[in-house]
Amino acid sequence: MPAGIDVIFLGTGGSLPTKERGLPAVALRREGELFLFDCGEGTQRQMMHAGLGFNRSMSIMISHLHGDHILGLPGLLQTMSSLIRDKPLDLYGPEGISNYLASLRRTLGFAANFPVRVTELKPGQEISKNGYKIKTTKAMHDITCLAYAIVETDRPGRFHPEKAKRLGVPEGPLWKQLQMGKEVNVEGKTVKPRQVIEKPRPGLKIVYAIDTRPSEEVKALAKEADLLMHDGGFAEDRRDKANEYFHSTAREAARVAKAARARKLALVHISAVTRDDSILLRQARSVFKPTIVPRDLLVLSLKRSKYAH
Secondary structure, three states: OOOEEEEEEEEOEOOOOOOOOOOOEEEEEEOOEEEEEOOOOOHHHHHHHHOOOOOOOEEEEOOOOOHHHHOOHHHHHHHHHHOOOOOOEEEEEOOOHHHHHHHHHHHHOOOOOOOEEEEEOOOOOEEEEOOEEEEEEEOEOOOOOEEEEEEEOOEOOOEOHHHHHHOOOOOOHHHHHHHOOOOEEEOOEEEOHHHOEOOOEOOOEEEEEOOOEOOHHHHHHOOOOOEEEEEOOEOHHHHHHHHHOOOOEHHHHHHHHHHHOOOOEEEEOEOOOOOOHHHHHHHHHOOOOOEEOOOOOOEEEEEOOOOOO
């Protein structure tokens, strides 16, 4: 099994692109599958730069229906169609995402030549997949906005053959039963799975919360996340503006990460006004040291734990 998940920051800017930062989009690469959080303008070009490909199993999760988060979707779908994508694509978003997609068909006369399966989500809904869940909660913005979490299922604990042999369990079907969590009987003696199998090993948890004020809902979703990507593009001297626009300062994002006991914080949606992001980094790290301010196309590799809970 691959060691973890790659996080590729395709666009880390705010509502206006700059020379250094594109509009919001973050990709996750997991076991051959691709996840995309938001799809700002130019996302498909950034995907080309990152070498992500356009014909793999893929889910797109839109946080909300503001232009800087969705206007890259028409171009991405058209690029995929031009490259003869043949795999279905899952598109998730808040209420209204279906109408947005329908409007593209009406106004552009364009329909993807591959299946686009659209699911509108309400805050709090979960989607169960093979090996992970997509969880949502309400972000605190001026329109309906979803924060997302990708939560991997715990992996089975490590099986110790030498322990099974010492307990008299012969190699074969009985080992399989133990690995499936079933007790076995050997010469009148009961052997339980916990005697030969370690506790389950935790999977990874990655949270994306953009265009939001600090909130209890996001804090709960981010509890013990391996990575929290949180809106934090304003410095403290512009806290009033952050509050007015329903965004967060870097320090406020750091407080959320600390309260949630996250392992790492990445500040995203960096305001075009913030020319020196070292200020954001310094202010956030004064509260929560494991903070980064990623630049476009940075790849962050997260490794799964080798140990049980």
